[in-house]
Amino acid sequence: MTDAMTQAAPDAGGAPATAVPALEVREAAVNLGGVKALDGVSLTVHDGRLYGLAGPNGSGKSTLLAAISRLLDLTSGNILIGGADVMRRSPFQVAQLGLARTFQTVRLMPQFSVLENAMFGADQAVFGSSFVKQWLMPWWTRGREAQVRARAEAALDRLHLMDLRDELPLNLSYGTQRKVEIARALAAEPHLLLLDEPTAGMNRAERDEIGELLLRLRHEGVTQILVEHDLKMMVDICDHLYVLDSGHRIASGRPAEVIREPQVVEAYLGRGRRAAA
Numbered sequence: 001m002t003d004a005m006t007q008a009a010p011d012a013g014g015a016p017a018t019a020v021p022a023l024e025v026r027e028a029a030v031n032l033g034g035v036k037a038l039d040g041v042s043l044t045v046h047d048g049r050l051y052g053l054a055g056p057n058g059s060g061k062s063t064l065l066a067a068i069s070r071l072l073d074l075t076s077g078n079i080l081i082g083g084a085d086v087m088r089r090s091p092f093q094v095a096q097l098g099l100a101r102t103f104q105t106v107r108l109m110p111q112f113s114v115l116e117n118a119m120f121g122a123d124q125a126v127f128g129s130s131f132v133k134q135w136l137m138p139w140w141t142r143g144r145e146a147q148v149r150a151r152a153e154a155a156l157d158r159l160h161l162m163d164l165r166d167e168l169p170l171n172l173s174y175g176t177q178r179k180v181e182i183a184r185a186l187a188a189e190p191h192l193l194l195l196d197e198p199t200a201g202m203n204r205a206e207r208d209e210i211g212e213l214l215l216r217l218r219h220e221g222v223t224q225i226l227v228e229h230d231l232k233m234m235v236d237i238c239d240h241l242y243v244l245d246s247g248h249r250i251a252s253g254r255p256a257e258v259i260r261e262p263q264v265v266e267a268y269l270g271r272g273r274r275a276a277a
């Protein structure tokens, strides 16, 4: 299916396509140490929808999220967030466009409490780059701190983590640490949220809880891209599914239909068959 068809299609539960997409990836290519981690990938993400990004190990999903959040350079191609050219901006400036993300491996700061970790997520969104004000106007800083704390507490509350606000991350289970990471991203009150395997290491109940949270965020208008190996979860909650394989986009469309496409089945199963042979 082409992107033009994707935009015209009445995706299940999706909001109408807007004139300026929340995100456009145009022919993105990334070479990493001689490997074509991405090779001409294009995709379009519309406001307020929940997109799945699937693909077997090494297909380029994390590389794509890293490029969108400006943590690595494209070799060629372009990425636009709300029409703004990401490649001309620093990661900080990209966050200012309303982007927040979680990482494949937990990246909490172990010496800080759960609440303080969540406050880091809100910090940049509230303080922006007004460093001079922070030094010269302590009363301004105190006011902003209260805002940061309130946002962090609201985000922790959404994930039922307020009882753990004073704990250090290392005292928490891996699944709970992942939830703190999601809270940190939510504390930024993002418009576009990238989630790299947010349920890895979680039990079934925790996965269901995260699935419900992402659906709630979707109903609140947060545009999301979810990288996830659990295809059932993708089918259950995503409006649209993109599938990568070996750095190429191999499928795009309604999740329940996409996972049955022969090239998707081959990408997931063929690899296992070839390895077993």
Ligand SMILES: Nc1ncnc2c1ncn2[C@@H]1O[C@H](COP(=O)(O)OP(=O)(O)OP(=O)(O)O)[C@@H](O)[C@H]1O
Pocket: 032, 033, 035, 036, 037, 055, 056, 057, 058, 059, 060, 061, 062, 063, 064, 104
């Ligand atoms: N720093 C790096 N140097 C060289 N090659 C890399 C580097 N990081 C990733 N790659 C390669 O780029 C390709 C895409 O990797 P990427 O991590 O984006 O895949 P993925 O779909 O996220 O995989 P997974 O599901 O296992 O997380 C793989 O072939 C990987 O080995």
